[in-house]
Amino acid sequence: MAARVDEVARRVDQLSRGLREAGLRLTHQRLEIVRVIAADETHPDVETVYRAVRERVPTISLDTVYRTLATLAERGLILRVLFTPGPARYDANPARHHHFVCTHCGLIRDVENADLDAIRPTAEVARIGRCDAISVQFRGVCAPCQSREATTA
Amino acid sequence: MAARVDEVARRVDQLSRGLREAGLRLTHQRLEIVRVIAADETHPDVETVYRAVRERVPTISLDTVYRTLATLAERGLILRVLFTPGPARYDANPARHHHFVCTHCGLIRDVENADLDAIRPTAEVARIGRCDAISVQFRGVCAPCQSREATTA
DNA sequence: ATGGGTGCAAATAATTTGCATACAA
DNA sequence: TTGTATGCAAATTATTTGCACCCAT
Numbered sequence: 100m101a102a103r104v105d106e107v108a109r110r111v112d113q114l115s116r117g118l119r120e121a122g123l124r125l126t127h128q129r130l131e132i133v134r135v136i137a138a139d140e141t142h143p144d145v146e147t148v149y150r151a152v153r154e155r156v157p158t159i160s161l162d163t164v165y166r167t168l169a170t171l172a173e174r175g176l177i178l179r180v181l182f183t184p185g186p187a188r189y190d191a192n193p194a195r196h197h198h199f200v201c202t203h204c205g206l207i208r209d210v211e212n213a214d215l216d217a218i219r220p221t222a223e224v225a226r227i228g229r230c231d232a233i234s235v236q237f238r239g240v241c242a243p244c245q246s247r248e249a250t251t252a
Numbered sequence: 253m254a255a256r257v258d259e260v261a262r263r264v265d266q267l268s269r270g271l272r273e274a275g276l277r278l279t280h281q282r283l284e285i286v287r288v289i290a291a292d293e294t295h296p297d298v299e300t301v302y303r304a305v306r307e308r309v310p311t312i313s314l315d316t317v318y319r320t321l322a323t324l325a326e327r328g329l330i331l332r333v334l335f336t337p338g339p340a341r342y343d344a345n346p347a348r349h350h351h352f353v354c355t356h357c358g359l360i361r362d363v364e365n366a367d368l369d370a371i372r373p374t375a376e377v378a379r380i381g382r383c384d385a386i387s388v389q390f391r392g393v394c395a396p397c398q399s400r401e402a403t404t405a
Numbered sequence: 406a407t408g409g410g411t412g413c414a415a416a417t418a419a420t421t422t423g424c425a426t427a428c429a430a
Numbered sequence: 431t432t433g434t435a436t437g438c439a440a441a442t443t444a445t446t447t448g449c450a451c452c453c454a455t
Contacts, residue, residue, distance in 0.1 A: 124429050124434065145419085160437045165420065167435095181334040184445090186419060199380045212374045220390060221365045227352045228394035235388050237373060241381035277454050279410065298444085313412045318445065320410095337420090339444060 110137035110191055117176040131155050132167045136177060136191045142207040144186035182207060182236065197235040203244040210237065263290035263344055270329040284308050285320045289330060289344045295360040297339035335360060335389065350388040356397040363390065 114133040118125050135151045136143070143151075149164045168189055172179040178190040182200045188207065197210040220230040240248070267286040271278050288304045289296070296304075302317045321342050325332040331343040335353045341360065350363040373383040393401070 126429070126435065128436070158437080162421080162438085163436055169420095179337075181337065184332075184334065184340065187337065199377050199383070201381060202384070208380050210374060210376055210380075212376065215371070215374070218368070218388065220392075221363060221368070223363055223365065224352050224390045224392075226395075227361050227363075228354060228392050229398060230352070230390045230392035231355070232391040233388065234391075235371065235386065237377045237383045238385040238387075239373075239377075239381050239383035242379075245382060275409095277409065279454070281411075311412080315413085315446080316411055322445095 107138045110193070113193065114171060114176050114191070117171070117174055121174050123170065128152075128156055128159050128163050129167050131159070132164060133171075136168070136171075136189060139191070140209070142180060142188040142190050144188045146186060148189070180207065195234075197237070199237045199239065199241075201241040201244055202238055203240050203248075206241050206244075208241075210235070260291045263346070266346065267324060267329050267344070270324070270327055274327050276323065281305075281309055281312050281316050282320050284312070285317060286324075289321070289324075289342060292344070293362070295333060295341040295343050297341045299339060301342070333360065348387075350390070352390045352392065352394075354394040354397055355391055356393050356401075359394050359397075361394075363388070 111133055114137060115125055115130065118129060118133075123129075131152045132148060134155075135148050139148070139151070141147075145161070145164050145168060148168065149159070149161050152159055152164060168177065168179070171177040172189065176193075178192075180188050180190050180198070182188070182198065183202075183205050185205075190207075190209070192209050194211070195216050197212065197215050199208045199210050200206070215235045218233050218235070220233070224230055264286055267290060268278055268283065271282060271286075276282075284305045285301060287308075288301050292301070292304070294300075298314070298317050298321060301321065302312070302314050305312055305317060321330065321332070324330045325342065329346075331345075333341050333343055333351070335341070335351065336355075336358050338358075343360075343362070345362050347364070348369050350365065350368050352361045352363050353359070368388050371386050371388070373386070377383055
């Protein structure tokens with residue numbers, strides 16, 4: 100468990116530093132938002148982050164959360180993912196990785212795999228333009244949803 | 253060019269048949285929407301399809317386009333893609349394929365590649381759940397946008 | 406003929422923006 | 431102190447829904 104705690108601390112650090120280095124202010128609100136997003140592995144949407152942050156900063160407004168997450172995403176400090184209909188969700192995992200998306204419940208899980216990381220732009224892609232990031236998306240139904248389906252059906 | 257025309261005709265056919273086989277009606281409006289989406293390779297959004305269809309069916313309403321595209325996507329006849337912020341876009345290419353997304357102009361181009369098609373769910377993915385589709389996303393800047401950048405800068 | 410599909414309008418969801426105030430640097 | 435960030439509210443964008451009428455099967 101300590102590893103996870105350390106990892107979260109490292110992310111908080113990295114995001115805070117990223118803001119500072121961009122000449123932006125590390126406000127009370129931003130620090131708490133960073134803490135939430137760094138600790139949440141479920142790829143939360145803005146509303147979810149908002150609710151979590153409000154427990155520590157009850158007066159924070161929803162649009163501050165919108166703006167802060169947008170700011171972090173613009174600097175490439177976090178990733179805005181649009182895998183499912185509905186609100187955009189954010190990923191604070193800075194390492195190169197891929198995703199599993201459950202089309203039933205909306206679960207998004209990071210997938211780490213060296214072979215996938217080794218994928219290079221194809222000749223066709225090189226012709227289209229410059230490639231800055233490559234990621235693989237696995238769509239399907241997560242195990243819990245499969246059990247639920249079986250029971251209902 | 254004939255090949256392209258044939259391909260579009262085949263897609264129109266396939267989508268029309270798909271609707272029929274699902275027990276749905278092939279209305280005048282639906283047929284025209286299908287014709288537009290089958291011929292458009294730019295992954296258009298609802299608004300774009302609406303404008304194109306209106307040239308042939310001036311009285312069509314925007315929400316009929318919303319509903320028809322949603323219906324086609326539900327049956328898996330077309331693909332709803334959410335790569336960029338803003339409106340959802342649709343892909344009528346039924347073959348397994350991947351995407352290049354330009355982060356500047358929003359261009360989405362299909363990428364075909366047998367090696368990428370050969371990717372299998374990793375052990376980690378198999379543990380998470382059942383995988384129905386795998387696709388690779390290349391993000392970057394398309395050649396035209398690169399030139400534009402160079403000129404402006 | 407009849408039930409699904411359409412058009413219209415209103416509702417909802419997601420996100421962005423303008424502006425006065427507050428606070429980090 | 432000096433602007434940048436915040437909170438509030440209103441505006442915008444994207445999408446969905448309710449309902450009466452129409453038409454493909």
